[in-house]
Amino acid sequence: MIRQFTGWPDQALDILLRLDGEPSNVVREEHRNDRERLVRRPMIALLNDVADANSAYADYSVWSYGKHTWWWQHQTATIRLARKVEIGLRFDLDGLHVKGAWHYPDPGQVQLYRAAVADKGSGPALARAIDTLRHKGYEISGDVMKVIPRGYSPQHERADLLRHRSVVVGRTLEHDDWLVTAKALDWVLDTAADLNPMLSWFAQHVTVPEDP
Template sequence: MDNTKTFWEAHKDVYATAVAAPMKALAAALADEFGDAKIYRPYRDVRFAKDKTPYKTHQGAFVAKGPSTGYYVQVGAPGVRVGSGFYEASPARLASIREAIVHQRHGKELEDVLAALGSAGWEIGGDRLKTAPRGYDVDHPRIHLLRHRSLNVGKSYGFEPVIHTSELLDRVRADWHEVTPLVEWVLTHARA
């Protein structure tokens, strides 16, 4: 609630021991299977933001499997959240993703992956256009996917008791395995 430098400096040790160290330990335990994670810094980039609060209110870690594509975990005020997908794409990369979405077989594969994840409780998200992207018919059967400029899935654990136990590692590992088909689809079809 007190997002000031004075408060931060007085409680930096709490961040280091109760937030950063457990996140680093979780990431390290997953590294052999998924790869090394980037642990995000607690400082916000406020140069162009209207909100000038200097510190993040969550701690995240990201395992990159390709450009802007991989696995994510964060802990914050709402609890623990996991996710996966791609968070941005160059115009060429986005064009190749859309080309795969239009393709009869590859587009159906993505639909099936997302349907299975949705049925398993994953929220499908990402930055989307309000209209059809230029050059695509608004009546295309996968227009809902073609509108995506980023595509991710996420699941929140909230404050379930598991987040305070060693079982959290198993849960994150299982969820990241569950979303691996989405990561693999993006890596297969996103060129450049």
């Protein structure tokens, strides 16, 4: 299948640079069409190619512009894998950032997460997945409690994971010259493959069945 994504043109960063700071409504409107063509549409092409490569990534949204200037300065997109489990992408003056996340959990998800982390059968798999990502240079973050939650031993072998109420793992494309070529797509696909063991774990163990 022919790929749609060929990279972000050099002019895309020029447009974002003009929208940097606190641009007025007049300035934003002057650049709306160019921003759509040079910044947002390449992201749509990228996500279409990602979905073609793996149907599991077909449920996605490429966000448009909000009232706040931040949304004009950062082109974001989300690939939904399960309830509150997703891959997020952001293109801006700093480059292309991709993250895998379980965050903003629904009621009951944190309890499911803790039980699965503490379990001798399921817990080690998440620990291995996150350790692998850390060793590959991914940044690990999230909403982390200062102390271990009530009911769990501070000496638990996965106490560090038990303190999490969300988990976010991400990295930024280091080769800026790749942004203007189709290599950025291959990097996104490689990143998604790296994130898959962790995100699949969350989809299996933390997803709460939705009401009919």
